[in-house]
Amino acid sequence: MSQITMTNIVKKYGDGFPAVNDVSLDIADGEFMILVGPSGCGKSTLLRMVVGLEDITSGDLSINGKRVNELAPRDRNLAMVFQNYALYPHLTVFENIAFPLRLAKGAANEDEIQRKVRDAAAMLELNDHLERKPGNLSGGQRQRVAMGRAIVRDADAFLFDEPLSNLDAKLRGQMRTEISRMQRRMGITTIYVTHDQTEAMTLGDRVAVLKKGILQQCASPRELYEQPVNLFVAGFIGSPPMNFLPARVEGDSLKLPFVDVPVGPDLAAKLAGKSLVIVGIRPEHLKDAKLGDAMPEGAVSFTAPIDVTEWLGNEQYAYVPYESDPDVQAKLDELDRELDGEGMRTQMVVNLDSRSRVREGEDAELIFDPALMHVFDPESGDNLTRDEAKAAQIAQDSEEDRKRALERAKQREGANA
Ligand SMILES: Nc1ncnc2c1ncn2[C@@H]1O[C@H](COP(=O)(O)OP(=O)(O)OP(=O)(O)O)[C@@H](O)[C@H]1O
Ligand SMILES: [Mg+2]
DSSP states (O other): OOOEEEEEEEETTTTTOOEEEEEEEETTTTTTEEEEESSSSHHHHHHHHHHSOOSSSSEEEETTTTTOOTTTTGSSSSEOOTTOOOOOOOOOOOHHHHHHHHSTTTTSOOOHHHHHHHHHHHHHHHHGTTTSSSGGGGGHHHHHHHHHHHHHTSSEEEEESSSSTTHHHHHHHHHHHHHHHHHHHHHHHHEEEOOOHHHHHOOOSEEEOOOOOOTEEEEOOHHHHOSSSBHHHHHHSSSOOOEEEEEEEEEEEEESOEEEEOOOOHHHHHHTTTEEEEEEEEEGGGGGGGGGOOTTTHHHHHHEOOOOOEESSSSSEEEEEEEOOOOHHHHHHHHHTTTTOSOSSSEEEEEEEEOOOOOSSSSEEEEOOGGGEEEOOOOOOOTTTTHHHHHHHHHHHHHHHHHHHHHHHHHHHHOOO
């Protein structure tokens, strides 16, 4: 049982560089919190401050309402699982898992150690491997041993720093579901660092997106996807990433590279005084008009030349080059650097249904719902179309989902006991 609260946490390393800059986060009991962001944004530093491996320069860290800034790591009762597992090669799997119990001399007698290790091993399906050495195990099995060691400690919270990054893609998928199931079953507060957005989206009750040490947005995966607060979050969440197109504000319409989009009164008010904005459209919100699928009223269609198509069986991608606007391009190039991008080319990515007959070298008729489009201020990067009421509703729904999932897990546990 534990609730972890960070208030205005700052970390400055020796050279004065703020690796973590004024981060406040409130993590509920039993919640699965993800820290995500590009390399060097301060994820590991923040996690290491929570576990006590790194001093906090300023701000407060409390666990269950008690300030723990000065508490030694061993007194915080948190279990950390590292990327490299840190297993002892000369000890068996059993002894590796039992290690923290033996270390806390007298805390558990031999019977308890046997029971705890076997319970954890059963949960992680390691029973058949207890007498083996880590060197003979697969990457996924080693990962599970490292988790077993965290489980037997009855820690108040689990902290993970990119635990799956050494595994191949298939195993990563398996371990991801396993961690999710284990976390729900144990109902244990978890902070999990990753820069893999699939992990972030699938595991997190909420995801905290960091950029250069500064918290950008902390919200449920769905809120991040549907109601991002700024360009950075919009560009970071979603794969393939959101398209960012330059748009001129002209009268009551937005002039995009291929199409003019009429603007309603609410948006028009926010656009007052601006001549140039950045419009964000997710690849999956652009459709092949020829398929004739139902579209909401107000959908806008346009014709665009298709440069390349990639057919993947369940879906296909089409790439549409366009003329860039030099005034916005500088901003988009900067964004790309912040996102660790591969250099945003001036092309739009369209994620089409695999039935689509759109082919490269031809013109395609595409259609989208402008209500799903985001409009960003090119100076501040703020999302001018974020709908606070919808965002609040999503947050409430997600919180209810989380509580129900924990409740279900508890009932299942009760039924198995
Ligand atoms: N011991 C240190 N001394 C000085 N600067 C450090 C130290 N450790 C980290 N930093 C700096 O702090 C910033 C954040 O580092 P951190 O390791 O927290 O990033 P990260 O988000 O975990 O990145 P990655 O995804 O690459 O693991 C970086 O700019 C890094 O150079
Ligand atoms: Mg790191």
